[in-house]
Amino acid sequence: MKARSKNTIANLATVLALNTALCSAALAEDIKIGMVVTLSGPPAALGQQIVDGFQLALDQNGGKLGGETVSLIVEDDELKPDVALLKAKSLVERDEVDFVVGTVFSNTLQAIFKPVIQSDTFLISPNAGPSTFAGKNCNPNFFVTSYQNNQNAEVSGLIANEMGFENVVIVVPNYQAGRDNVAGYKQTFKGTVVDEVFTPLGHQDFSSELAKISTSDADALFTFMPGGMGVRLVKQFEASGLDESIKFTSVFTTDETTLPGQQDAAVGFLSAGSWAPDMKTEANLAFVSAFEETYGYVPGSFAAQSYDTANLIASALEKTGGDMGDKDAMRAALEAADFNSVRGSFSFSNNHYPVQDFHLLEVAKREDGKFWTTAKKTIVTDYADSFHSECKM
């Protein structure tokens, strides 16, 4: 018994010593950034892009952002709100991070929002942009660097008007983001939505939906099928021959995360977005080539938005000299968005959601055999979301 308690004390001492060593390695002066993204299950590819995009910005500056040494702590939320909550709490309470960057999906963002905001830590979303925090529940410590969820669908409606579609079928998964996309599309589309089809999340076989579409006399399909669902839908749509008579338009369905699976089947398919890897701004050309060289795959919007997030934090740290004590100064520096976005023009609206341009994107095959989206045409410029007027900031 005695020997055991001695052992325990010795173990404790070792742990404490280790802890001190670790803490002093990451000096108190370091800026700590906690990241909560989905890194397991089928959507893991999206979270990985966000980690890679952020890490690239760090590596390009020798592990620093805005002249300050940064320690990055990455956590996997497993796409479960309760896990996300736990991870975010431990980041703000145990690790005492200065910024939390997250998440990929809106439901996990809603779970971590309160504890992060209440601890007076800055929360920056590199992807999820739910309407819930864009209107009257906007918050001074919350920023979104991607888009507001409805915007891409709204722009898709505008594209449909411009292309002269009269009858459109909408197919989306039956959950909140699917329904948001339907609402966004209908808000701007002037033609007739002949049918709305809701599939289960993670749907496998679209043959039944495709049969319905084929009998609907629509000229175009609008869909939102992220990840594996998008791969299956695109492959099956092409195999059914519908691509010859019906235009395939979508958001988050034919992007750099799904194209390696879809390949030739998706070439020529249209989508709406605020960024494409072929955009010719100087910052973007440098980003895309550096990213491909480092990670060996074509970055998608997730990586681009995350890279922008890192550079936004860098610009704010540089302005304030890395002083995390003065929250107001830091907030003002973030609001200024004084960084070189890979998307070109970028600023924050009063609700801290972006004001940016949106484009018509088309899938193309590159000369080296890889697939990517290309920006064909700018549809709207300096486009703010529809909820910002309800925000009292």
Add this chain to the structure above:
Amino acid sequence: MSLTLFLIQCLNGLQYGTLLFLIAAGLTLVFGVMGFINLAHGVQYMVGAYLVFAFQQLTGSFVAAVILSMAAALLLGLLLEHFVFRHLYGRDHLAQVLATFGIIIFLNELAKILFGPGTLTIEPPEFLAGSVQLTEQLRYPVYRFVTILAGLIVAVLLYITVTRTRVGMLIRAGATTPDMVSALGINVQKLFMIVFGVGAMLAGFAGVIAAPIFAIEPGMGDNILIIAFVVIIIGGVGSIRGAFLGALMVGLFDTVGRTLLIEGLEVVFPPSVSNQVGPALASMLVYILMAAVLVVRPQGLLPAKGAA
């Protein structure tokens, strides 16, 4: 709904049903004959899909990849039986569920480490790449017809094996009175190993033929396992005929019923209501069917009476 659409949906239901049968057949044999709950059956379906992808990359031939994948799936099943399942036959169902659930997590993560988290696809072989024009706009890939045919062939072969051969007789006997069969000098352990290997190979085969239609991703077997359990409960546990009937019923009910239900609701309710209620109700359809069958015939529609 027009007659054309109805017929197309029946075809889709038939195709979904035969695929479900391939998965459920192995599950019902292992569950019914050995009384063993194998949650890892779904992940063996996923393994089949990854195997055909990997062998296709290696050999460049779809046919060779299919044969190699089946052999590898059989081998994996035998290895799992030898190292894990064999030690669980005598244990209660909870121990079996825990162990096989562990295998799900392990193999899902392994697939992610080996092949990455992204979704992979594989093309059907050249000689099956054509399609049949169903309506002016809609084509039906020949490959989908082949999957229906494959399912039917497997069904007939399995049925003949279980009802007409010596091995099938031993399987049926081993399921009802394993002690007696053992006393007669038959190696029941070996018999169970064969059943398990064949079950694993069937799951793998389902994954192989599903791979070119559905995409390949980690966790793809998890949802289909639940539906496979629904199928064998409807058909009657341990019965091949039951699994076949159950699979076709679930396939048709899910595909045709989904369309009919939503169209029906649109007639009765305004679009705002039917849009909310329809999809939710449609997802429940097969479970409602299962509940109804359980009320009327708790033992399933075609239960195994010592015979499959």
